[in-house]
Amino acid sequence: MLGKWSVGLCDCFGDSGTCCLTCWCPCITFGRIAEVVDGGSSSCCMHGTLYLLLGSVGWNWLYSCTKRSSMRAQYNFPGSPYMDCLVHLCCERCALCQEYKELENRGFNMSKGISPSC
Numbered sequence: 001m002l003g004k005w006s007v008g009l010c011d012c013f014g015d016s017g018t019c020c021l022t023c024w025c026p027c028i029t030f031g032r033i034a035e036v037v038d039g040g041s042s043s044c045c046m047h048g049t050l051y052l053l054l055g056s057v058g059w060n061w062l063y064s065c066t067k068r069s070s071m072r073a074q075y076n077f078p079g080s081p082y083m084d085c086l087v088h089l090c091c092e093r094c095a096l097c098q099e100y101k102e103l104e105n106r107g108f109n110m111s112k113g114i115s116p117s118c
Contacts, residue, residue: 002076002077002078003075003076003077003078004077005077005098005102006101006102006105006106007098007101007102007105008098009087009091009094009095009098010094011097011098011101012093012094012097012098014101015097015101018097018100018101018104019097022093022096022097022100023093026051026055026060026092026093026096027048027049027051027052027055028044028048029096029097029100030047030048030051030060030063030064030067030096031043031044031045031046031047031048031049031051032044032048032100032110032111032113033067033071033096033099033100033103033110034047034048034051034067035047035113036103036108036110036113037067037070037071037074037103038067038070040113044113047067050063051063051064060092061085061088061089061092062085062088064088064092064095064096065081065084065085065087065088065089066084067099068084068087068088068095068099069081069084071099071102071103072084075102075106
């Protein structure tokens with residue numbers, strides 16, 4: 001049975017805190033998402049730093065779409081890896097807000113993450 005996102009892609013303004021964090025520091029939002037999606041196998045700081053470095057050459061969306069694909073597979077959301085990459089290429093910050101809020105709605109405390117490293 002296919003799952004369903006609890007928030008829409010364009011619902012980023014529904015949570016002003018997440019929206020502001022993602023607008024000004026998407027590397028933090030992404031790092032927290034990646035740590036939770038990876039089950040704490042690596043820290044949010046490591047993911048956030050890599051995201052920031054890739055962003056300096058315009059490739060951060062490619063890295064973040066891989067985590068969306070992992071999240072989609074974990075929760076059985078419909079879609080495809082191609083669509084995940086298209087969403088992150090065109091709507092990077094909205095996609096990050098959606099993923100962040102989805103994990104919060106599933107009970108994760110995103111400011112604490114899995115490990116206390118970030």
